[in-house]
Amino acid sequence: MKLTIEIDFTNEEGKLLSRILKSEDKNVLETKCSAIAKAATEEYKAMILGKKVFTRGKDMLEFRLFSLINHYFEGRIPSEQEICALFQIRIAEAKGLVNAITSKYQYELERTVAKTLADILATATEDGSNFKFALRSAFLKDEINRLITNVNPQLTLLERVTTSGGEFTLKNSSYLALKKYVDELIN
Known part of the structure; x- marks a missing residue:
């Protein structure tokens, strides 16, 4: 299924988003936002289909990072600084999050880590x-x-x-x- 969505940003939000995603180029920014949207859609699809029903917020964040690795980070493990930028968390929390997902999803991420x-x-x-x-x-x-x-x-x-x-x-x-x-x- 192909979905097309349109999201409005204020000028300030657009500037901040460009800075966080490290891209001034509109086409690159759109590509990055599309990858994030795809990861988010995967998360909702898994929830709606009952494949991933979370009872803890931490589980949801872990699955969100797992989805972002597959779509936004194009199959690579991001640095803790990159995780901090997207999740608005401290470096220690980012390190804990990447450790948690590489343990929880160790078999799915084995080739990604390699x-x-x-x-x-x-x-x-x-x-x-x-x-x-x-x-x-x-x-x-x-x-x-x-x-x-x-x-x-x-x-x-x-x-x-x-x-x-x-x-x-x-x-x-x-x-x-x-x-x-x-x-x-x-x-």
């Missing part, structure tokens, strides 16, 4: 015996370390670059083992 990690690892640059990459998510940092430990507990975990806010290094052996593991999950 794909997100693969995308991050693809941006890494080799620097001698290390790979360096940017990481803005505490959940993904923890997930990388968890997976490295699962693959081989003797491998070295992520290390933060002390002169940077969001750069990390990973020893070549850890990087290659993690990349192989993540690629196997995706394929």
Whole structure:
């Protein structure tokens, strides 16, 4: 079923929405809003069909984030900052929310988490015996370390670059083992 909706914004609401969704381009903003609307419609469809009837607000927020990951974030795990911007919550709450959904929907999100990690690892640059990459998510940092430990507990975990806010290094052996593991999950 194809639905077309029209939503009116005041000039101030439009400016704020553009800032929150990080887009000044009207077409990009419409695309982003359409993805959010699709996620919301999925949520209502599941409720109306009795597939997801929530008794707690937290369950509803978790399913909402799950739907947004599938539609708005295009199948990637968002950073806690991105979650804060959409849900109007503190960073600690965002971290709890992403931890909750990746546990509750772990099998549905397993490939999504792996794909997100693969995308991050693809941006890494080799620097001698290390790979360096940017990481803005505490959940993904923890997930990388968890997976490295699962693959081989003797491998070295992520290390933060002390002169940077969001750069990390990973020893070549850890990087290659993690990349192989993540690629196997995706394929």
